[in-house]
Amino acid sequence: MKIAYISTYTPRLCGIATFTKDLLAAMEYNDNQQVLEQHVFAVSDSVNVYDYPMEVVFEIAQQRHADYVGAAKIMNSGGYDLCVLEHEYGIYGGNSGVYILSLLHKLTIPVVVNLHTVLDNPSADEREILKSIAAKADKLVVMSAYAVDILQEVYHIPLAKIVVIPHGVPHFPNDQQTAKALLGLADKKILLTFGFLGHSKGIDLVLRALPSVLAAAPDLVYLIVGKTHPSIVQQEGEVYRQQLENLVDELGIAAQVQFVDQFVDEEGLTNYLSACDAYITPYRNEAQMTSGTLAYAVGAGAAVVSTPYWHAKELLKDGRGLFVDFEDTKSIAATLQRLFTDAAYLKEVRQRVAHEKHRLSWKKLASNYRETFMQVRQDYLFSDDSLAAERYTMPPMDMQHIRRLTNQVGIVQHATYATPNHHHGYCLDDNARALILALMLGKEQWTTELDELVSVYISYIYYAQREDGLFKNFMSFDNRFLEEIGSEDAFGRAIWALGYLVASRSKESYKQIGKEMFMRAVPHFKTFRSLRAVAYVVLGLTHYLEEQPQNKELRAELQTLVSFMMAEYRSNSDTNWHWFEKIVSYDNAILPLAMFRAHRFLQDESLAEVALATAGFLDRILFRDGNLSLIGNEGWYQEAGIFAQFGQQPIEVYSTMLLYEAWYSFTDNAHYLDRIKTTYEWFLGNNDLHLSLYDAESGGCCDGLEAYGVNRNQGAESSITFWLASAHMQRALAAYPALQSSFNKSLRLTVA
Structure with a gap:
């Protein structure tokens, strides 16, 4: 099977780029049925020039509409069996990423779409774009059951078109003590947050809760790993990071808080996750459909503390994590204090998610994707509608x-x-x-x-x-x-x-x-x-x-x-x-x-x-x-x-x-x-x-x-x-x- 992926791609610093790279690697690993050829049509921003790996065969300039049309022509004439679109509004050109529609609607091959964002209260553009994507897609893949409900209720997409496949997690080669030693923190308890920095992540709330936690657990270190989101840097520079650093100094906790200002590779990331005792994701907004960082933390077996945003409520249900209220530093402080002063309780919480790394492993989930891809391709080839023209309905007169x-x-x-x-x-x-x-x-x-x-x-x-x-x-x-x-x-x-x-x-x-x-x-x-x-x-x-x-x-x-x-x-x-x-x-x-x-x-x-x-x-x-x-x-x-x-x-x-x-x-x-x-x-x-x-x-x-x-x-x-x-x-x-x-x-x- 020859597959074309449309996505951002490494070395671009983007969570979806990492997701796509992991998906390609997992598909290659599970390629035990037939020859698999995978190419990436990478979406690039206007700020950086990227040295892409060989699997990238075409570069789409984000704001150049003609590139989207050109990419479709190459896919149609290039012998591809399937197109896989990684969809997130912000990575494509035009209002809310509208340019991607020009590519999709010119394709003459089946399409599977991974939806990384599903909004329950979309703007007019966001609603119409997702409905148009759904009309063209043969299958929509979402990573949570919440997304299924919203797609049906808000966008009126039939259930038969939707598939749920969780967010994959990598292999974690090191045990906790080895990972801590590699970080030089063998004698420390570690609280971790990783991913792109931005105000919506709520890291400042954790910092304000820390003084009382550190008073009870002085051997605790809070690691904040990740760069500021590139779009935020472009708009306002490092204002948020500077605010966090100033807050750390103001609270007098600089010795127990470490900022790792870098986009870490998979080896480094798995080591940080393996080393941490607890992972915290205090997002400010409930409407977060997918969080790759949350999935990684669960896969690593960490005790996860989170606000109850959509993905967290699903992934951490049945006791697989601990919830704190939105914008509530007291709730955060109380939860962290119990975790880091009660070793038995911390161990119990970690054991609840120990088996999740196998359920969420990329190696396992790749078989789900392969099955979906094969079914879509087969249905497309034998469907009378596969080459049918798109249909439009004329509205009744309304003055x-x-x-x-x-x-x-x-x-x-x-x-x-x-x-x-x-x-x-x-x-x-x-x-x-x-x-x-x-x-x-x-x-x-x-x-x-x-x-x-x-x-x-x-x-x-x-x-x-x-x-x-x-x-x-x-x-x-x-x-x-x-x-x-x-x-x-x-x-x-x-x-x-x-x-x-x-x-x-x-x-x-x-x-x-x-x-x-x-x-x-x-x-x-x-x-x-x-x-x-x-x-x-x-x-x-x-x-x-x-x-x-x-x-x-x-x-x-x-x-x-x-x-x-x-x-x-x-x-x-x-x-x-x-x-x-x-x-x-x-x-x-x-x-x-x-x-x-x-x-x-x-x-x-x-x-x-x-x-x-x-x-x-x-x-x-x-x-x-x-x-x-x-x-x-x-x-x-x-x-x-x-x-x-x-x-x-x-x-x-x-x-x-x-x-x-x-x-x-x-x-x-x-x-x-x-x-x-x-x-x-x-x-x-x-x-x-x-x-x-x-x-x-x-x-x-x-x-x-x-x-x-x-x-x-x-x-x-x-x-x-x-x-x-x-x-x-x-x-x-x-x-x-x-x-x-x-x-x-x-x-x-x-x-x-």
Whole structure:
């Protein structure tokens, strides 16, 4: 079996790196059934350069997203039978380690995940990341029964997917007296804490308890073995260690406390553990799912004193250790004083865990891992679902967040998370989009609520239009317009919405005011030079012409606008660059979409040729990595340049869906129906970070994919375009039976 491990790895100073090294060694030792080939894809930080051993075949720079994608390609093509992921949020790139999803979801081999952290109260990112990992994993390995309960209750992961394998411990070659002698402490009683230093470890609590213990047991030495955690050193230096050292001096116990400021190797570690009489782990937080240091201490046969965090409660139950209360120095002092003044009691406590070193030995647990790996591989090979595409479920229509953002004036632009942010007021663009959404939903059923929303959005557009037909755009929350004339793009979106209104089945009074505003703006159409503004106006014109197909004035305006677009295309395109500009930037699909729509009315074949050429060009860009990967706003994509991956915006998705539908209507090629579905799934997690942007709790949509992860704010633009896309998806499912078969679930579109 050929296995790829994704993890930090020695010589990087990291507990998970040590865990992975121990697991590889144990698997090699137990390799008595077949040839085993093990490779490590090591995750490196940005601070140090590591001289990795030969089993490391690829290095993933923690914050370089492309490395994760590259690692997946190597695993898929390298003949690997299995991938083993060691998961801890902090060791991978992006918010809460989101980059690891880009690797996992591109793998075409089975995956086993060792979960080193399972949180009972995760953040939104942490919850979605673990759920996404679980969806991709064939098995999740946890090290305690507590983790099983949390995975089921908090993350809704089925029990059949979870395996419990305890944390392994090394071989301890020396007896206690030999180990003490090697440390030069043969005549001492030893209390030990080891591992990375940090405030959460509670070592200061032990120090404050020590004076009374030392008064009763003057031959006691407290060894604090380990370096400060590298991330803490990076953020604040050695502040905590210095505080501990100052506390030792203040308490007058420097002669009985020894700091060993080093990351000890396994030989040194086993010696410290074998030598100690008692081991103390006074963590401050109950939510500690796995502690390798605790497992090592139990495996060494030490009398363990601990606060009752999750892993400790499980590993030390049935009298295998002693518990002290959180943040309670008196409890610590009393427990330690009894241990170190009553030799019989100390011996009794140690004897309770004497047999644990065999149960927890890496050699024994490696057989559990091997059995799990073999079963996963076998199930994968013989499963019909092993190569099945990932499935996404479309949510039912839920207008609660749109209502939340809308007041009697209009829809508020921005939100902080799901709470309307009034500081930024309103804009014409969002009210135009919101009008289209409300009218689209009204096609299914015209309700009182939709009527009220339509009235509000029309009212804003009407108030924003000047007497000369131009539009203002931004309005403060105290109802003051912030500029005399808005952008061309805002004007264009307003015309798109007004054209849609005229062609809609809404009240005649609404359509009449829409026609009036539209015709007042017509003289300005030919003055625009923003390509996207022109494209939006083209869409508005084509909607209006659905209502009045013989309107010669509007047909002439349409011809003028597309002639301008054609001229821009001829000026900027060449053999390899079939685009309207020398840059591919925002809301790109709207440009070829406008050409397709104009062709329906003008029947000019040159429009169709440009629409097909530019749509094909854009399609190759957007699906360069298999899933929809939008051009990000952090630099866009210039001719002969590189793709900006992040700053991906939801607005792009809806217009891209419209483009693929127009393309399908023109060619009758079912491939473009599938593109509609795949494009929509960007919202639900089929994207570069494999995280859903839809928030079922709020009914809103997050504002985009950034380099760090999902932008969790849920502004009007993103939420409106998500529901526009959902409404369009529902309509497409009803209109095209072939699309229905490729989408896993159809939900009737009803206003919640």
